[in-house]
Amino acid sequence: MQRLMIQLRETHLGHGHWVYDWWCFDGQKMIQQGMVESNTEMAALYQEMASKNSDLRVFLFPPHHRFHIRKLVVTKHQRRHMDKVLPYLMEPYLAQPIESLAFFWVPDSPNQIWALTMDKSLLADWQAELHNIGSTRAVILPLQFVLTLQAQNGVAEVLGEHFDVSQSQLCWLPEELSETHTSATISQVYDLTCINEALAQEAQWKRWCIGETEEITEEAKITASRWQWAAGLVVVALTAQWLNSELATQEINAQALEVEQASNELFLSLVPDAGRVVNLSRQLDARLLQASQQQNQPAQWSAYELLGKLGDLQKVLNIESGLQQVSLRQQVYRFEWLAASRTELERVQTLLVQQNVSIELVQWARQGEQYLGVYRVQGVTR
Numbered sequence: 001m002q003r004l005m006i007q008l009r010e011t012h013l014g015h016g017h018w019v020y021d022w023w024c025f026d027g028q029k030m031i032q033q034g035m036v037e038s039n040t041e042m043a044a045l046y047q048e049m050a051s052k053n054s055d056l057r058v059f060l061f062p063p064h065h066r067f068h069i070r071k072l073v074v075t076k077h078q079r080r081h082m083d084k085v086l087p088y089l090m091e092p093y094l095a096q097p098i099e100s101l102a103f104f105w106v107p108d109s110p111n112q113i114w115a116l117t118m119d120k121s122l123l124a125d126w127q128a129e130l131h132n133i134g135s136t137r138a139v140i141l142p143l144q145f146v147l148t149l150q151a152q153n154g155v156a157e158v159l160g161e162h163f164d165v166s167q168s169q170l171c172w173l174p175e176e177l178s179e180t181h182t183s184a185t186i187s188q189v190y191d192l193t194c195i196n197e198a199l200a201q202e203a204q205w206k207r208w209c210i211g212e213t214e215e216i217t218e219e220a221k222i223t224a225s226r227w228q229w230a231a232g233l234v235v236v237a238l239t240a241q242w243l244n245s246e247l248a249t250q251e252i253n254a255q256a257l258e259v260e261q262a263s264n265e266l267f268l269s270l271v272p273d274a275g276r277v278v279n280l281s282r283q284l285d286a287r288l289l290q291a292s293q294q295q296n297q298p299a300q301w302s303a304y305e306l307l308g309k310l311g312d313l314q315k316v317l318n319i320e321s322g323l324q325q326v327s328l329r330q331q332v333y334r335f336e337w338l339a340a341s342r343t344e345l346e347r348v349q350t351l352l353v354q355q356n357v358s359i360e361l362v363q364w365a366r367q368g369e370q371y372l373g374v375y376r377v378q379g380v381t382r
Contacts, residue, residue, distance in 0.1 A: 140211035
């Protein structure tokens, strides 16, 4: 089987402006590689390759810094309903509303999962890119999936990019932070050969697939029509089974109602100030989160301390633009930062979070060739 790997890279223009790095492997041997700057060129290349090899499979790797990947400890009950509870389990770690994000998860152990999230609009753009290329056998994968094969924690390198691999998170390191790591401090290096070998393990990468297109052949359509009569018999059998299980379901529902009422009464006896139970699971999560936040409050900063950190940050980023203005209202600082790209705005937030600053990028806007970000920081005056 031939594999065409395509890595999307964002240009300095930001979201929606891609460069396409691509490599084509035949088995374990790389036979072609290159770079194009438009979806049209990439589609033409794919059509040329597909005309020579009908077994060509496409793997699309989106920009790795657009993913948030974290390992979570979950209960058996949560795991049974993971698609519903995952957004709320990830919410404390996210700056965006969960309604604007897409969530996926990959089992890691009986009580742990890898949680994966990205902006819904970005996922739609990547799916559109894949559709426009024209491949009928293609998947979208986060390149970080190869890091889960690594047992050792530390800094790993994937195609020249550095990632911090830990028990709780797979975190991409910006260029400024990557410069502090030499070859001696990097625990594992993944080149194209390593990634191609990982893609040969279909059971591994399929768990990380966040988008896929499959060809429906004419033979498959004909086969399906021949089995339509059997489907009718299956429907009859399932109907009979449903009738037999309906009575058992009603009994189980009655028992569940009793358990729910007893749980609500116990919750109100332990937390009488709650008043009433609306959604027991959400209320329990909220209480646990509140208790956790009270025990682990982030550091709060005076105006002088915050200005000092922002000044140091401008030196670290080595830029002429930067801090525009700072204001304080009701113990909350608000400052504006002018940057050359959206990525730089995100780096500002990342670097300050690493210094235990409770910061939130509340909005951003484009101003000519630059981007203006507005941040909010919790602080106290001294």
